[in-house]
Amino acid sequence: MRKLPVFFLIDVSESMVGEPLQWVKKGMEHLIRGLKKNPYALETVWIEIISFAGKAKVIEPYEELPLFYPPDFSIGGGTALGRGLSFLMGEIDKHVKRSSINSKGDWKPLVFIFTDGQPTDNYEAVLSNWEKSHKSKCQTLIATLGDCCSTNLLNRIANEALKIEDCDEDSFDSYFKWMTDSIVKSSVQVSEGIEAKNGLAEIEKNDGLSKIDLNKPDHSNLAVDDNYTVLIGACQKTQEKYLIKYQKGVAYDPANPDDFEKVYRLNGAYRIDYKAYKEMSEDGAHCQVDSRYLRGVPACPYCGSQHAVAVCQCGGIFCIDTSKQEQTCGWCGETGYYGVSDESFSIDRRLG
Ligand SMILES: [Zn+2]
Ligand SMILES: [Zn+2]
Incomplete structure (x- = not known):
């Protein structure tokens, strides 16, 4: 059985302390519960959740959906996106089976990254590594809270980028609902034997999310999360x-x-x-x-x-x-x- 690997890389930096972290926790519970109701997702989806702040770690190890339970999150200092990406690459290499001449590997992993601030670490080397070795082999979507990152950075990491407009419960709910829909859509596609290209769900209007145009350049580059x-x-x-x-x-x-x-x-x-x-x-x-x-x-x-x-x-x-x-x-x-x-x-x- 070819798996549909889903990786989450979630920012738990200090600015997430309080309600935002509770919304993430609740959103993840809804997502897991929602996916477990879907027969296609149940059959194919494997999930891992990684959190990152100044460092990165697995908070819920790679597991098939029926056996997967939503994790608890704790806060850390810093937004070391470079370290997070580097850790993510290691996990993808460890768990995702690549296709060979004799056998088909797993489906292209879905990678959902969430961050609420500018990276605080030196990410350049890791990022070019990601671009060379992993970006084309994953379907990556990054979501930011507000306008915290330059589109150039987002474009180098992901295929698509979303902005969570406001730091409120409804916007976070929409984000997790959108991720749930995207994973379901992809699992339906792969169950029909199609690689989940453009598998991400449409964004509904007025639900607190908007798509970021990755071809529009900007130059914001703050070292500290200023919000x-x-x-x-x-x-x-x-x-x-x-x-x-x-x-x-x-x-x-x-x-x-x-x-x-x-x-x-x-x-x-x-x-x-x-x-x-x-x-x-x-x-x-x-x-x-x-x-x-x-x-x-x-x-x-x-x-x-x-x-x-x-x-x-x-x-x-x-x-x-x-x-x-x-x-x-x-x-x-x-x-x-x-x-x-x-x-x-x-x-x-x-x-x-
Ligand atoms: Zn006291
Ligand atoms: Zn003192």
């Missing part, structure tokens, strides 16, 4: 770690309405599994953000302290207990006195 700023904090009571996510926006000065500046507004603070986070993160990668562009202070998601962005001398961010003056940093354990300051300070910012 979000993500900081990492440590609770001083529990030493548990949390991510604080800020979303890009603009602030107007009422006195000068024509004048505006880019600011980052608080989205929320989220608990993370720090061990899993470190495993998925780029080593030592960080950059600075100036606190005067940040708007809003979250409560600590562990102890409930109302102020979770105090900055220690060690550079670490931690939650403070406003009922006392003496505070202990959740990172280095140093104790000191903290007052609220209006001065701006630079804070370590994550890359994802």
Whole structure:
């Protein structure tokens, strides 16, 4: 039986923390459930799910659809798309049977890549490798959240590209529904003995998705995912770690309405599994953000302290207990006195 291999490469960088990651998890559950209802997909489809942030790993190993269960996702730091692609190539080589003179191999793999930011790693070598050895042997579709990547980059990776217009639940639902339809369509084609060319489903209008024209050049090339700023904090009571996510926006000065500046507004603070986070993160990668562009202070998601962005001398961010003056940093354990300051300070910012 010739298999129809389906690989997912999913961005779990820090900017996905909170609801977006829950939507991905739910979307993947719907996708698996939807595919299991389809007799053609049940017969041919094999699936593997790889997630990537600063590093890449298999979160659900290659398995035939009837035995496949949707995975759990955890967050990491960075958007190392190069490392993700490199890992994906290794997995494709390991699992997909190529045709030989004597026997037919598996069907052309379907590869679905999702990313929400510019790559933060040096991907050039991997990408030319991909173009040479794998691109023509896979049917690859990349989806981005908003306009985060240059079309040149998308064009080099994929046969088709989709934009998820807004970061909301309906758009993510449409994306997973579209992937489900595409896999079903391809499995019907291969069951008739036809290679799943143009096997991807049509995009319906007004469902939060749009096709990206890969022949239209542009030159955006940011090293850091600029739509979000993500900081990492440590609770001083529990030493548990949390991510604080800020979303890009603009602030107007009422006195000068024509004048505006880019600011980052608080989205929320989220608990993370720090061990899993470190495993998925780029080593030592960080950059600075100036606190005067940040708007809003979250409560600590562990102890409930109302102020979770105090900055220690060690550079670490931690939650403070406003009922006392003496505070202990959740990172280095140093104790000191903290007052609220209006001065701006630079804070370590994550890359994802
Ligand atoms: Zn706390
Ligand atoms: Zn400290």
